[in-house]
Amino acid sequence: MKLLLRLSIFFSLLFISLPSSYGCTSNDKNALLQIKKSLNNPHLLSSWNPRTDCCTSWTGVECTNSRVTALTISSGEISGQIPNQIGDLIDLRTLDFSYLTHLTGNIPRTITKLKNLDLLRLKQNNLSGPIPEYISELKNVTFLDLSFNQFTGPIPGSFSQMPKLQAIQINDNKLTGSVPNSFGSFVGNVPNLYLFNNKLSGKIPESLSKYDFNAVDLSGNGFIGDGSMFFGRNKTTVRVDLSRNMFQFDLSKVKFARSIVSLDLSKNRIFGKFPRELSKLRLEHFNVSYNRLCGKIPRGGLLQTFEPSAFSHNLCLCGTPLKAC
Numbered sequence: 001m002k003l004l005l006r007l008s009i010f011f012s013l014l015f016i017s018l019p020s021s022y023g024c025t026s027n028d029k030n031a032l033l034q035i036k037k038s039l040n041n042p043h044l045l046s047s048w049n050p051r052t053d054c055c056t057s058w059t060g061v062e063c064t065n066s067r068v069t070a071l072t073i074s075s076g077e078i079s080g081q082i083p084n085q086i087g088d089l090i091d092l093r094t095l096d097f098s099y100l101t102h103l104t105g106n107i108p109r110t111i112t113k114l115k116n117l118d119l120l121r122l123k124q125n126n127l128s129g130p131i132p133e134y135i136s137e138l139k140n141v142t143f144l145d146l147s148f149n150q151f152t153g154p155i156p157g158s159f160s161q162m163p164k165l166q167a168i169q170i171n172d173n174k175l176t177g178s179v180p181n182s183f184g185s186f187v188g189n190v191p192n193l194y195l196f197n198n199k200l201s202g203k204i205p206e207s208l209s210k211y212d213f214n215a216v217d218l219s220g221n222g223f224i225g226d227g228s229m230f231f232g233r234n235k236t237t238v239r240v241d242l243s244r245n246m247f248q249f250d251l252s253k254v255k256f257a258r259s260i261v262s263l264d265l266s267k268n269r270i271f272g273k274f275p276r277e278l279s280k281l282r283l284e285h286f287n288v289s290y291n292r293l294c295g296k297i298p299r300g301g302l303l304q305t306f307e308p309s310a311f312s313h314n315l316c317l318c319g320t321p322l323k324a325c
């Protein structure tokens, strides 16, 4: 009798637990159906059929333990705004809406409910307005990509409060203002900074000199003054692009890390002599054209392997690959 009871409990438990061991939970399914509806039931989401399992047969949906953990919608005819119901997918780790040129509006505040979000990619849509400060409430985000949109206004200073951030990619927008002073005090990682092709201006905070960035790309803005804080003998920085700005500093005073493989300083107002150290780097990309450098290009290393256009339009640079001094 006892055994029979146990067996029946065992089987009923098995039955109760079976449905949740596969198939998405109804909360997540409902949220996704709401999202589909508020995007006007686009063809791209035609596989989102209420009668099928959202975890196994819906485009762009991935689950872990029956909870939706990744939503990837990309390259399709979707128009409208990012639906508020996105915040109801509370187990999301990856949110990727990219290459949706008719996705407009801003990022809804409900996104801050996604406390487990790790990757937030909203790349190459048509989002606009200021980048909301509340994104920084997403403390688990490691990778933030808002590039190629129409965002305006300043860079949120609160980004420095995101402890796990490894990359800030906000390039190719219409951002204005300067690099926030708070970037001198990141609470966690030192993230790769991709700020290129915006309308940013002003001086870079000196306090950034204490960081060892891996990659920094500030090209195509209106930055002025010193840009040498990104360099330093003991750093492990690999790539620096400060091109197409109005940086003005003495290159001869800069100490370069041996780790640098890509260096573009072209189209600035950088002056001084050409540092001998540059001939010791394993450079794959190099360009100092259109500056105010002067003197002899040191021989040796890889410098002579670059085309003259990598050195041209300076005040008085000379030596191979330019004309003899």
Ligand SMILES: *[C@@H]1O[C@H](CO)[C@@H](O)[C@H](O)[C@H]1NC(C)=O
Residues within 6 Å of the ligand: 101, 102, 104, 126, 128
């Ligand atoms: C982006 O949105 C603006 C209006 O905010 C519109 O004029 C423009 O055509 C849109 N761009 C694309 C590629 O859809």
Ligand SMILES: *[C@@H]1O[C@H](CO)[C@@H](O)[C@H](O)[C@H]1NC(C)=O
Residues within 6 Å of the ligand: 115, 116, 139, 140
């Ligand atoms: C980050 O995610 C982990 C689990 O993925 C969770 O335990 C933690 O509470 C989250 N952090 C924050 C700040 O919410």
Ligand SMILES: *[C@@H]1O[C@H](CO)[C@@H](O)[C@H](O)[C@H]1NC(C)=O
Residues within 6 Å of the ligand: 233, 234
């Ligand atoms: C670089 O590292 C060396 C050796 O660890 C140390 O002696 C030197 O002070 C460091 N230089 C700077 C500018 O931190």
Ligand SMILES: *[C@@H]1O[C@H](CO)[C@@H](O)[C@H](O)[C@H]1NC(C)=O
Residues within 6 Å of the ligand: 266, 267, 286, 287, 288, 289, 290, 306, 307, 309, 310
């Ligand atoms: C260097 O930059 C200038 C200015 O952008 C460009 O015209 C030239 O082709 C570049 N040269 C190389 C070798 O990258």
